[in-house]
Amino acid sequence: xxxxxxxxxxxxxxxxxxxxxxxxxxxxEQAVREADExxxxxxxxxxxxxxxSFYADxxxxxxxNQPMATSKDGIRxxxxxxLDSVTDISWKTTRVEVAKSGDMxxxxxxxxxxxxxxxxxxxxxxxxxxxxxxxxxKVGTDMFNSDLPLPAASPAAAEKK
Amino acid sequence: xxxxxxxxxxxxxxxxxxxxxxxxxxxxEQAVREADExxxxxxxxxxxxxxxSFYADxxxxxxxNQPMATSKDGIRxxxxxxLDSVTDISWKTTRVEVAKSGDMxxxxxxxxxxxxxxxxxxxxxxxxxxxxxxxxxKVGTDMFNSDLPLPAASPAAAEKK
Numbered sequence: 001x002x003x004x005x006x007x008x009x010x011x012x013x014x015x016x017x018x019x020x021x022x023x024x025x026x027x028x029e030q031a032v033r034e035a036d037e038x039x040x041x042x043x044x045x046x047x048x049x050x051x052x053s054f055y056a057d058x059x060x061x062x063x064x065n066q067p068m069a070t071s072k073d074g075i076r077x078x079x080x081x082x083l084d085s086v087t088d089i090s091w092k093t094t095r096v097e098v099a100k101s102g103d104m105x106x107x108x109x110x111x112x113x114x115x116x117x118x119x120x121x122x123x124x125x126x127x128x129x130x131x132x133x134x135x136x137x138k139v140g141t142d143m144f145n146s147d148l149p150l151p152a153a154s155p156a157a158a159e160k161k
Numbered sequence: 162x163x164x165x166x167x168x169x170x171x172x173x174x175x176x177x178x179x180x181x182x183x184x185x186x187x188x189x190e191q192a193v194r195e196a197d198e199x200x201x202x203x204x205x206x207x208x209x210x211x212x213x214s215f216y217a218d219x220x221x222x223x224x225x226n227q228p229m230a231t232s233k234d235g236i237r238x239x240x241x242x243x244l245d246s247v248t249d250i251s252w253k254t255t256r257v258e259v260a261k262s263g264d265m266x267x268x269x270x271x272x273x274x275x276x277x278x279x280x281x282x283x284x285x286x287x288x289x290x291x292x293x294x295x296x297x298x299k300v301g302t303d304m305f306n307s308d309l310p311l312p313a314a315s316p317a318a319a320e321k322k
Contacts, residue, residue, distance in 0.1 A: 021262075060256070060269055062285050064225050064306040068269070095221065097291070097301060099260030101182075104267070106289040106302055108221055108229070124223050126287055126304045128267040130258070140258060141267055143287045145225035145306040151313075 024102025028137075032105045032129045033096060035137050040091045046083050052076050056130055056138035064145040089113040091125060103131040111144060123147045185263025189298075193266045193290045194257060196298050201252050207244050213237050217291055217299035225306040250274040252286060264292040272305060284308045 042050040061069045093109035107127040128141040203211040222230045254270035268288040286305035
């Protein structure tokens with residue numbers, strides 16, 4: 001009778017542990033999907049303060065064709081330049097993977113934007129979100145690049161080689 | 162006496178849980194740093210089979226100026242094209258962040274390569290490694306882009322707009 005009780009207790013404890021990991025992943029996925037949607041809306045609304053507020057204090061942003069931005073000022077300048085040069089920008093996440101502990105999530109998705117000169121760009125991104133000590137999710141790593149082929153180098157540029 | 166014993170037990174259990182999370186993170190960081198070094202060596206040695214063996218079955222690679230590769234064939238073709246066009250390639254990880262559960266890690270670093278025509282490129286990457294069911298770490302998401310500015314568009318390309 002005692003053995004049966006201990007076994008039942010063990011199974012219950014193990015089950016709760018397994019469920020808890022699945023719950024953490026599901027809760028994490030829902031939280032980052034919602035936060036990412038809010039982030040895209042903040043950028044679409046050209047709200048610079050709100051847009052950069054989604055980054056963690058130690059965030060790194062890795063944009064194409066320039067060095068990575070590793071400081072708050074660097075990230076803000078990057079976004080200021082971007083929001084100033086586009087008429088519209090939006091993105092949508094297509095895959096989310098969450099760590100078992102529910103404190104780290106990797107999001108992949110696609111973006112579209114139109115520059116003020118009418119040029120359109122589309123591409124993709126990888127965002128790594130991290131759950132902070134206060135329970136809020138923030139972006140620790142943000143990388144993006146274009147799907148469009150490189151422009152052909154001008155003859156002048158080619159001559160410089 | 163009984164209360165003191167239960168309290169001591171609780172503290173011991175909690176401490177072992179906290180240490181365990183730190184241990185998982187440290188072990189994860191060491192494992193992915195070593196695996197990433199081996200990966201860079203495989204690419205430097207132009208070993209295509211070994212290079213692509215570092216990816217998880219459901220890996221996604223997000224290269225600049227072309228769409229993301231979401232299949233094993235797509236990823237292999239991407240690497241074949243890359244290894245065929247360079248004389249040397251290497252990369253070095255500069256930051257590693259690991260989930261508390263020790264099953265997901267985000268690596269940031271920088272790469273350098275020289276094309277067969279002598280052109281040099283340098284840039285950065287974000288790799289998200291995931292611990293598989295068999296305990297091996299594999300790359301689930303791999304993104305990179307150049308630090309170099311875009312080549313100036315040729316007059317012919319500009320006229321097409």
